[in-house]
Amino acid sequence: MTPSPGEAWSAPFTTTPVAATVALPGSKSLTNRHLILAALSTSPSRLTGVLVSRDTDLMIEALSALGATFKRVKDDPTVLDVTPINLADCTGNITVDSGLAGTVMRFIPGVAAGTNATVVVDGDAQSYARPMGPVIDGLVQAGARITAEGQDPVTHLPLTVHGSGAAPGGRVTIDSGGSSQFISALLLVGATFRNGLDIVHTGDQTPSPEHIAMTIKVLTEAGVAVETPEPHRWVVTPGEVHAVDTAVEPDLSNAGPYLAAAVVTGGSVTVPYWPVETTQIGDRWRTVLPQFGARVTFTPVEGTNYGDLTVSGSLDAQGKPVITGAGELSDLAELTPTTAAIAMLADGPTHLTNIGHLRGHETDRLIALNAEATKLGATIEEGEDFLSFAGGYALQPAILESYADHRMATYGAIIGLVVEGTVVTDIATTAKTMPNFPTAWTELASAERQIRA
CATH class of the missing domain: 3.65.10.10 (Enolpyruvate transferase domain)
Structure with missing residues (x-):
């Protein structure tokens, strides 16, 4: 039982x-990264070996709310055909539930910033204690508008992303010492900004460098150019995302x-x-x-x-x-x-x-x-x-x-x-x-x- x-x-x-x-x-970490890139791609793709869990279900629900579609293949929950989001056509008022999933609460605001919708990102009560400040600060530096009642600057959920199409992008500086997800969240959406993103981490070190390497690898597989010209700096070239069929x-x-x-x-x-x-x-x-x-x-x-x-x-x-x-x-x-x-x-x-x-x-x-x-x-x-x-x-x-x-x-x-x-x-x-x-x-x-x- x-x-x-x-x-x-x-x-x-x-x-x-x-x-x-x-x-x-x-892998949850890989599944949610592949889901993001498949949703931002210029063409449909298929994911196999997808994790079926609360965190990945929340990511699918969030991306679906923004306009992506996910179809189970032959009733196998680990195989998904993904039709991407048309960011420009995503409008209206949308609420996203991130539960307690760090990848959802930290990755989705950047996707929402490229839409023309007003997107509320909320989560479980425990999620309000999880730090969000660096990734929100980075997105705001890049030209996104993000607000939260009683918060200035925005550091925690719940928050609202006021999408207005592709933001300018450019150089952003953050301290990602609290989580490598702050860097990954920016890397994953960097190509959707008009001038890409030049991300600089100001702290002494970044925890979980493997997760940043993971993000760069899946981006490279999707045709996104990412350079690391010096330690603690990542440059994402603007351009299209071309997600490929992938086994997780x-x-x-x-x-x-x-x-x-x-x-x-x-x-x-x-x-x-x-x-x-x-x-x-x-x-x-x-x-x-x-x-x-x-x-x-x-x-x-x-x-x-x-x-x-x-x-x-x-x-x-x-x-x-x-x-x-x-x-x-x-x-x-x-x-x-x-x-x-x-x-x-x-x-x-x-x-x-x-x-x-x-x-x-x-x-x-x-x-x-x-x-x-x-x-x-x-x-x-x-x-x-x-x-x-x-x-x-x-x-x-x-x-x-x-x-x-x-x-x-x-x-x-x-x-x-x-x-x-x-x-x-x-x-x-x-x-x-x-x-x-x-x-x-x-x-x-x-x-x-x-x-x-």
């Missing part, structure tokens, strides 16, 4: 090493909980169709998990651009999983909650650094991870941009909050594999990116060999 939103969920517990092959759904890669970030299950139980999990080369930050699991003592192997499939990635944990002479402390791991972005769950179960210290931007995600993830560790009977150190775990904790069962955050929910599920009696509130929030997670996770703990995540 699928848990209802808000329902408490008894996390599956196992004393047996897991052993499974897990088929992952499509599986979501490697969402592979994390399943691969972590192998580490914390001393078992083995294989993920097929892992790309040989990718811009996804989830590819870092190949280097992160060995630091906890796991073995990672990759077996290419001849004649393709993918292979099978297998993560194997280890057991000591008494059959107990061996999980070493990982030392310092830096700038893991969305991989942090899963990594934190392994660190809670490790024998030695782990230090997660340069993760301050996670305070502006679905929840303040640093506060959340600290609070849930305390419930489990562990003391961790929380700094402005780091978390430190001493390791060797004797954890106790607890009711863990999800904070309407899918990655906090999967954090609790990982803990529950090892700490009997763990309960996770609102596991249904995993539908944001993994609608089948509760069923798939139960199958994993029940020694099912073939799992569809």
Whole structure:
């Protein structure tokens, strides 16, 4: 039975090493970028392997409200034929619901700015706390008009985009230290501005550089010219978007909980169709998990651009999983909650650094991870941009909050594999990116060999 939103969920517990092959759904980050470019294209295109989840449904609904059409092919929800928006013909008053999806709330205003409509972008109550200022500031610098009641400048939802056709564009300077999505949001629409966009990031560094590289890659595939003449600067040439038929890669970030299950139980999990080369930050699991003592192997499939990635944990002479402390791991972005769950179960210290931007995600993830560790009977150190775990904790069962955050929910599920009696509130929030997670996770703990995540 699928848990209802808000329902408490008894996390599956196992004393047996897991052993499974897990088929992952499509990447949320890639799906929503491809949806944007398909909607801005000059001609129709087909997307296959599309993620079906709350975040991607919200993106489809938002782009549909602006005039794009999406048709499921042969009743397969993962295959979409997309007819683009005619920006000039998009008029009237439109309201877009972004839910709690960062890609929707941050990517859609730039699309709306090129229409002739008045577009209200709203979302869940929790979305009002998520930072929007830098991307809105960038769009306003480029000539868009965006307002919000009681906000000057505009920094949060809800907001209103007053579209008046293609804006001038040109040089914009922002600090994207809070999220790489601020840069990606501008990159994705840069070609639709009359003079393109010359984007300069003024901060010391940008979190999740893989996500910016991902955005540039999909833009290049769609015929949009993007140059990086110097660090922290991106120049998008104005012109047409020519989206191509595309197969979406599986979501490697969402592979994390399943691969972590192998580490914390001393078992083995294989993920097929892992790309040989990718811009996804989830590819870092190949280097992160060995630091906890796991073995990672990759077996290419001849004649393709993918292979099978297998993560194997280890057991000591008494059959107990061996999980070493990982030392310092830096700038893991969305991989942090899963990594934190392994660190809670490790024998030695782990230090997660340069993760301050996670305070502006679905929840303040640093506060959340600290609070849930305390419930489990562990003391961790929380700094402005780091978390430190001493390791060797004797954890106790607890009711863990999800904070309407899918990655906090999967954090609790990982803990529950090892700490009997763990309960996770609102596991249904995993539908944001993994609608089948509760069923798939139960199958994993029940020694099912073939799992569809």
